[in-house]
Amino acid sequence: MAFINWSPALETKFMEIDLQHKKLVDLVNKLYDAMAASKGNEVMGPLLNELLKYTVVHFQSEERLMQSNAYPDMTKHKQLHEELKNKVLTFKQRFDSGQARITIEVMNFLKDWLAKHIQGDDVKLGGYLNSKKSAVAK
Ligand code: FEO
Numbered sequence: 001m002a003f004i005n006w007s008p009a010l011e012t013k014f015m016e017i018d019l020q021h022k023k024l025v026d027l028v029n030k031l032y033d034a035m036a037a038s039k040g041n042e043v044m045g046p047l048l049n050e051l052l053k054y055t056v057v058h059f060q061s062e063e064r065l066m067q068s069n070a071y072p073d074m075t076k077h078k079q080l081h082e083e084l085k086n087k088v089l090t091f092k093q094r095f096d097s098g099q100a101r102i103t104i105e106v107m108n109f110l111k112d113w114l115a116k117h118i119q120g121d122d123v124k125l126g127g128y129l130n131s132k133k134s135a136v137a138k
Helices: 015-036 041-068 074-096 104-137
Strands: none
Touching: 015 041, 015 104, 041 074, 041 104, 074 104
16 A cells, blocks of 8 residues: 555546646655665665655646646735745755654654645635636636
């Protein structure tokens, strides 16, 4: 069983965002599997790096959609992205210098943050983007 199982509760119903979220969930699951198999930092390091890089790509993509569709909650949503990005960046620096390890607590933090953010903030954004799309189609 995967660490995070994709479920309809995680769908924003906006395809571009959902596809990116599926990839993020996949990367978190890979990192978890490596941790559970007690892989060394030579395996965990690149996985953590890939997760961080893809998280940045994903946040930028959502932020472009918010900007081009004049999303009213953009400032708050971007701030949440910044907070997570900074936390993960700080963690990665500590990991790279040997001061931190990937533990179940770290994985649970990522899982809980993703679930809360996707089900709350991103679902709201997806609904807004879909309403803009149907407004254009009319
Ligand atoms: Fe999918 Fe707002 O992050």
